[in-house]
Amino acid sequence: MTTSGSDVTVENVVRGVAAGHRGERGALLPVLHAVQAELGYVPQEAIPVLADEFNLSRADVHGVVTFYHDFRREPAGRTVVRICRAEACQALGAQELVDYARAAGLPLGQTTPDGAVTVEQVFCLGNCALGPALEVNGRLHGRVGPAELGALLEGAAAS
Amino acid sequence: MNAHPVKVYVPRDSAARSVGADAVADALQHTADQGGIGIELVRNGSRGMLWLEPLVEVVTPRGRVGYGPVTPADVPGLLAAGMLDGAAHPLRLGIVDELPWLARQTRVTFARIGVTDPLSTADYLEHGGLVGLRAALEREPADVVAEVTDSGLRGRGGAGFPAGIKWKTVLGCADELKFVCCNADEGDSGTFADRMVMEGDPFMLIEGMTIAAHAVGATEGYLYIRSEYPEAVATMRAAIGIAREQGWLGKAVLGSALDFDLHVRVGAGAYICGEETSMLESLEGKRGTVRPKPPIPAIEGLFGRPTVVNNVLTLATVPVVLAAGAAAYQALGVERSRGTQVFQLGGNIAHGGIVETAFGVTLRELVEDYGGGTYSGRPVRTVQVGGPLGAYLPTSMFDLPMDYEAFAAAGAMVGHGGLVVFDDRVDMAAQARFAMEFCAEESCGKCTPCRVGSVRGVEVIDKIIAGEHRDENLALLDDLCDLMTEGSLCAMGGLTPLPVRSALTHFPDDFLGGRRSLEIQPVRATGSRAATTTEGRA
Numbered sequence: 038m039t040t041s042g043s044d045v046t047v048e049n050v051v052r053g054v055a056a057g058h059r060g061e062r063g064a065l066l067p068v069l070h071a072v073q074a075e076l077g078y079v080p081q082e083a084i085p086v087l088a089d090e091f092n093l094s095r096a097d098v099h100g101v102v103t104f105y106h107d108f109r110r111e112p113a114g115r116t117v118v119r120i121c122r123a124e125a126c127q128a129l130g131a132q133e134l135v136d137y138a139r140a141a142g143l144p145l146g147q148t149t150p151d152g153a154v155t156v157e158q159v160f161c162l163g164n165c166a167l168g169p170a171l172e173v174n175g176r177l178h179g180r181v182g183p184a185e186l187g188a189l190l191e192g193a194a195a196s
Numbered sequence: 197m198n199a200h201p202v203k204v205y206v207p208r209d210s211a212a213r214s215v216g217a218d219a220v221a222d223a224l225q226h227t228a229d230q231g232g233i234g235i236e237l238v239r240n241g242s243r244g245m246l247w248l249e250p251l252v253e254v255v256t257p258r259g260r261v262g263y264g265p266v267t268p269a270d271v272p273g274l275l276a277a278g279m280l281d282g283a284a285h286p287l288r289l290g291i292v293d294e295l296p297w298l299a300r301q302t303r304v305t306f307a308r309i310g311v312t313d314p315l316s317t318a319d320y321l322e323h324g325g326l327v328g329l330r331a332a333l334e335r336e337p338a339d340v341v342a343e344v345t346d347s348g349l350r351g352r353g354g355a356g357f358p359a360g361i362k363w364k365t366v367l368g369c370a371d372e373l374k375f376v377c378c379n380a381d382e383g384d385s386g387t388f389a390d391r392m393v394m395e396g397d398p399f400m401l402i403e404g405m406t407i408a409a410h411a412v413g414a415t416e417g418y419l420y421i422r423s424e425y426p427e428a429v430a431t432m433r434a435a436i437g438i439a440r441e442q443g444w445l446g447k448a449v450l451g452s453a454l455d456f457d458l459h460v461r462v463g464a465g466a467y468i469c470g471e472e473t474s475m476l477e478s479l480e481g482k483r484g485t486v487r488p489k490p491p492i493p494a495i496e497g498l499f500g501r502p503t504v505v506n507n508v509l510t511l512a513t514v515p516v517v518l519a520a521g522a523a524a525y526q527a528l529g530v531e532r533s534r535g536t537q538v539f540q541l542g543g544n545i546a547h548g549g550i551v552e553t554a555f556g557v558t559l560r561e562l563v564e565d566y567g568g569g570t571y572s573g574r575p576v577r578t579v580q581v582g583g584p585l586g587a588y589l590p591t592s593m594f595d596l597p598m599d600y601e602a603f604a605a606a607g608a609m610v611g612h613g614g615l616v617v618f619d620d621r622v623d624m625a626a627q628a629r630f631a632m633e634f635c636a637e638e639s640c641g642k643c644t645p646c647r648v649g650s651v652r653g654v655e656v657i658d659k660i661i662a663g664e665h666r667d668e669n670l671a672l673l674d675d676l677c678d679l680m681t682e683g684s685l686c687a688m689g690g691l692t693p694l695p696v697r698s699a700l701t702h703f704p705d706d707f708l709g710g711r712r713s714l715e716i717q718p719v720r721a722t723g724s725r726a727a728t729t730t731e732g733r734a
């Protein structure tokens with residue numbers, strides 16, 4: 038998929054982002070967040086550029102990118118649904134939601150072939166008194182039952 | 197249009213929004229506009245009565261009258277019934293401050309949360325804001341440290357280390373550059389108080405960090421917020437901007453000799469980054485692996501400099517300690533657990549939310565009295581206290597007082613004050629397995645007992661559940677737990693045996709493979725409503 042055209046874009050984006058954070062102490066994480074916000078993921082081509090910008094080895098940068106669950110190596114679906122699987126939501130049936138999504142053809146960690154939806158797990162969204170909780174494109178939902186999840190997934194697939 | 201528009205509060209807290217507060221606010225504004233009724237809509241924090249959210253409050257001469265939980269469809273009826281005059285309606289809860297659930301609490305750290313507009317400086321000042329900081333700036337750093345020490349305030353992030361002693365160490369270092377880092381990673385399941393502080397009273401946290409900076413001689417602060425909390429990130433960033441404009445941060449804070457500025461950093465989805473040294477590594481732009489101690493962060497912390505690392509609740513409590521004095525704070529609590537703890541009731545609980553009360557309250561009072569038992573209406577079977585590394589306690593231990601030492605003596609921990617309730621359908625072997633699985637998933641990988649032990653732990657528990665050489669595998673699991681407890685570098689590997697062992701000790705039958713069929717169905721959103729409104733009425 039990588040063309041020399043997109044290489045230039047990734048490099049430009051990364052250098053632009055890094056320039057915006059110059060002078061900040063230990064800025065690699067904020068820069069990675071910003072790269073992901075711009076491109077939707079952290080492409081492999083970004084790693085040597087980041088290494089150069091931060092005067093680190095490629096292995097160091099790669100190590101940081103892969104350590105954190107948030108940084109994607111591939112683009113996600115247009116809608117990202119993150120189902121909380123931590124204890125408080127387990128106590129209210131989080132597993133049923135995961136099973137429901139799987140039965141709907143959306144196993145955890147996978148994106149639909151048309152690129153519409155990605156379903157992922159997350160451990161605690163801070164909504165533990167109103168579980169089961171999940172997040173759709175950064176927006177929190179509480180007291181979610183299978184019917185509501187179904188509606189959310191259908192809406193996402195249609196978009 | 198009325199001459200004086202009626203003030204109406206609808207929370208902007210993300211838990212309230214997760215069950216429709218934005219739609220309720222829109223419906224209120226829209227319906228009022230259409231009827232030519234003037235209202236002044238304020239988006240406050242949440243009172244922490246989360247089962248009543250969205251909780252709408254109307255200012256009346258008698259006080260703030262609450263209605264909840266409100267849906268957009270209820271709004272026209274509420275307005276027609278005279279909600280703006282505090283009139284009767286099936287959703288009317290009464291004067292919010294007088295609701296027994298709230299009135300019984302001792303709200304110290306949470307005194308303003310849900311009451312004020314989080315980003316209004318006028319509200320903040322009117323409700324006691326900056327009194328603590330002004331008092332601190334008039335005093336020598338060592339005096340401020342002494343005040344905090346005398347208050348008995350211990351770290352609320354889990355370990356319960358006295359805040360004043362930590363600060364004293366940093367104050368004693370001669371470095372020119374020192375840092376104050378606020379740990380807002382709040383990764384524990386069942387905890388959300390840090391989030392509510394940041395979304396509901398951000399200036400309080402800024403004030404606490406500024407007092408810490410003055411007390412130890414720091415000039416820069418970092419607030420490390422987990423990425424799962426986008427609203428907290430946005431609110432804190434907005435509040436910091438406002439504080440800078442007001443001269444509450446930056447050069448010469450409030451005209452004093454203190455220069456202090458504050459930056460927000462966002463985590464990236466790693467539970468271990470809540471461990472303080474791992475958080476520092478992450479702030480430095482590295483993998484969040486745990487550093488061996490010593491050196492302690494107070495001496496060699498962020499970028500090798502002396503650093504105060506405190507939890508959100510710890511720092512947020514400092515302003516009131518300075519404003520009210522150490523003695524007033526110290527007067528609350530029991531034994532060596534002084535002041536209040538912000539308990540968070542979550543999981544399968546009827547009345548989930550924030551209960552701030554003095555230490556010494558029992559689990560029974562929290563779960564049964566405040567919590568009203570389970571949300572499903574089934575019997576409580578267990579409560580996990582203190583997050584994913586905390587013990588699962590049976591109801592026979594419900595008279596245990598919430599006290600750091602009493603809990604430790606009972607093989608449990610208070611942690612960050614989160615309680616997660618489970619009903620009788622819970623499979624404790626599955627919960628024990630999950631504890632190991634979580635550790636395997638979130639281990640930083642630095643040491644073998646944790647990295648490898650947790651993976652082995654999952655396998656052994658699977659074998660036990662499957663009935664393979666059960667006795668030998670139980671003995672093996674016991675050994676493994678010993679090894680992880682003794683050999684891990686940090687509490688991730690060191691405490692994972694706590695939930696596992698507590699499940700084995702208190703619920704041994706579940707490991708005989710018999711509970712697999714009990715599935716927990718998500719409770720329907722609509723099912724909650726009738727139950728909670730009648731229960732919640734004052």
Ligand SMILES: Cc1cc2nc3c(=O)[nH]c(=O)nc-3n(C[C@H](O)[C@H](O)[C@H](O)COP(=O)(O)O)c2cc1C
Pocket residue numbers: 350351352353354355356357359379380381382383384467468469470471472473505506507508510511686687688
């Ligand atoms: C695995 C692990 C996770 C932790 N997570 C958090 C957390 O999310 N928030 C927090 O404040 N402290 C957390 N802690 C405790 C911190 O290491 C540290 O003790 C605390 O931030 C110090 O602040 P305090 O003294 O104000 O509690 C964690 C500790 C461990 C071992």
Ligand code: SF4
Pocket residue numbers: 468486638639640641642643644646647684685686687688689690
């Ligand atoms: S116990 Fe686990 S999380 Fe802690 S340092 Fe060791 S490997 Fe890392």
Ligand code: FES
Pocket residue numbers: 121122123124125126127160161162163164165168170385386387
């Ligand atoms: S455990 Fe699911 S939101 Fe906290």
